[in-house]
Amino acid sequence: MAKLLEIRWHGRGGQGAKTAAQLLAEAASSVGKYIQGFPEYGPERMGAPVLAFTRISDEPIDVHCHVTEPQIVVVLDPTLLAKGDVTQGVPEDGIILINTDKTPAEMRQAMKLSGRKVYTVNASRIAEETIGRPIPNTPLMGALIKITGIMSLDALLEDTQKKLSKKFAGRPEVVEGNLKAVRRAYEEVQGE
Numbered sequence: 001m002a003k004l005l006e007i008r009w010h011g012r013g014g015q016g017a018k019t020a021a022q023l024l025a026e027a028a029s030s031v032g033k034y035i036q037g038f039p040e041y042g043p044e045r046m047g048a049p050v051l052a053f054t055r056i057s058d059e060p061i062d063v064h065c066h067v068t069e070p071q072i073v074v075v076l077d078p079t080l081l082a083k084g085d086v087t088q089g090v091p092e093d094g095i096i097l098i099n100t101d102k103t104p105a106e107m108r109q110a111m112k113l114s115g116r117k118v119y120t121v122n123a124s125r126i127a128e129e130t131i132g133r134p135i136p137n138t139p140l141m142g143a144l145i146k147i148t149g150i151m152s153l154d155a156l157l158e159d160t161q162k163k164l165s166k167k168f169a170g171r172p173e174v175v176e177g178n179l180k181a182v183r184r185a186y187e188e189v190q191g192e
Contacts, residue, residue: 005068008053010086011076016137021052024141027159028056033153036061049080076136097143099136104192119147123188131177142182143189149177153186
């Protein structure tokens with residue numbers, strides 16, 4: 001892993017980009033990393049485009065601004081690909097992870113991408129089948145762990161279970177559904 005890993009999340013209000021950015025950061029903290037996880041604040045509303053950011057490092061993080069040159073971009077809603085360049089600032093060896101039922105090769109062609117590594121997983125379908133709602137954030141965290149090796153799957157699951165058990169106290173089925181979603185996306189993510 002690079003000394004400082006920066007991730008930019010592109011989603012829509014209600015898809016959990018902010019939650020994913022923060023949960024991933026907190027899970028990385030639980031394995032001894034320095035972290036930041038935060039959203040871009042603006043006129044957030046259900047369905048409006050939103051950005052969130054995660055920084056993970058082996059050393060203290062001195063930067064306190066938006067992520068403009070991420071090594072990884074996570075796209076929670078593929079319709080955002082038509083709304084602007086989600087790859088802006090991503091280096092040639094960067095990673096693009098997209099929530100879609102299309103293959104990485106199909107997405108590369110549709111986005112007219114050269115360079116960069118493209119990964120896909122149908123996180124919305126996985127979430128619908130495991131949680132009962134098509135919220136792609138936790139499945140995308142599982143896929144991200146698989147393709148980056150930021151931490152072990154077990155470490156992510158353990159920390160996520162702790163955080164979600166507090167958030168969804170009295171609703172263990174929601175917690176277990178999210179954990180299943182993380183595991184499935186970890187197994188089903190495809191890359192080229």
